[in-house]
Amino acid sequence: MKRSTLVAIGLWILAVGSSRVAAAQSVPAAEPGRLEVSVGALWIGQLALGSNDANETTPTGGNLKIFSTSTDLGSVAGLEARMGVRLLQSLEAEVEGSYGTPQLKVTITGDIENAPDVTATESVQQFTLGAGVMWYLPVHAARARLVPFVSGGVGHLRQVHEERTSLETGLYYYVGGGAKWLLFARPRGFVNAIGLRVDARAIVRTKGVAFDDGGHTSPAIGASAFVRF
């Protein structure tokens, strides 16, 4: 498992584990029907898209390697916005969108005529728009400031190549979890709560710039500020 994935999982465990510590700090519980808006940063880890050799066919039908390539969609830090509505006290539905510009990188090595190794790159604009659900874990005290959750969702993926010559589309799915830390909360009023949200996810992207139609998984970490109305 990649280091970045381990870090993301660790953060999530830390967030869940610390919820009991914060349980003593009592805040009003969120009521169904409340709307929550959050804006923040999203980091998505690198995605290995695949490797291919440039071969030529020998007289006996074998391969002569001319050079090798390895293609990755680099890690990216971007923006993320969410809007959710509390369906039940422990369940929230949300729509989310994100934007980032990861680098598409093709590393070229081992040229048969000794051409220098090169990493060819381009910038890809990546947009996502999706929907998901959050379930607030019952491990926390009803009125704790630190609220752990698990989440999952699905959405549409759009990736635009640097010269805007081509648009790739696909789907993404995610599962993960994290915690919300309430900085301010009150039982009544237009603004019900303000807080911070941190979560770790495993994001599965299909199609887009990928070489195949299968799913490709990357770790992701989001951090945002939210306002609950």
Add this chain to the structure above:
Amino acid sequence: MRRPLAAIVAAALVFVQAPPAYAYLKFGVTVGGQAITLKWTQMPVRYSISNQGITDVSVADFQGRRRPRVRDVAGGADRVNLVSVRRDYRRAARAGRRTVDAGVSEPPGARSRPGVDQLSRRSGERGPPRVDIFFNTAFQWSVAPAGATGRFDLESTALHEIGHLSGLGHSALGETELRDGGGRRVLAAEAVMFPIAFSAGSVTGRTLKADDITGITDLYPEADFARTSGSVSGRVTKEGQPIFGAHIVAFDVARGTSVGGFTLTADGRFSIGSMTPGIYILRAEPIDDADVDSFFDASRNTDIDFRVMFVDRVVVVPKGGDSGDVAVAVVRK
């Protein structure tokens, strides 16, 4: 001396104006500064076969009684999706006078090559010119399915020559080494249209590669092919000056296939059309695995004094469009 077995082809061959793409060497001429490609415009192309005393391959081999069948060979391009070229076998007796050349002799230059194409028009002859494919009787031939030791594969050579009569020039996708006694030995090639044949006994040349398919598709596209394919174009310079004859290889990193083109204009431009949309990297190299005159006239100032290099940007070939101008700056060796 044995006389050659000749596959004689005649049909309506006319000059048509090519789209502004400068890749896949094609037979053609330049008129008023514009590239005019030579291609067949009347389908099917009819061909006939004559046997002038050759003993190791008979007309029957071509007519399909034994493998490989020439209909399969001639239909090689037909196996390519989206290519509209069609050929039609006609027996020599039915083909009419102009399609049969019973007294054909070896054309100049044929002695050193397994096969050669010759475009000709008889004195006083009207109508379309004729293309003759000669299989050199100085070579021993085989039609065995798995090839035969010491004999050249007829199907492989036929496929290459049919590429020429379809309008394709040579591809530079191949690696060779110099022989001690002179000439070159092919280490590997990724195009049937590579100018040097595989060694005797090999049947590798029977299989069309991505470069052949893309080239023939560029010549004979289906009506809506332009909407589903793309192109890459750019310019190659050395010390700020454009160079002619640089070989540009576009490698599809997802599919692992290569197609090649050349800078073919005075300002060093290249454009490779009819490509499968996708993510590519570009490699620029001098022509150093075959004689330059296998590709260009000796009168052209082909530059082979530069190092092999990769372009440091990813090139995206979009569906129905062009990659945008790719600047390639090579350096002297």
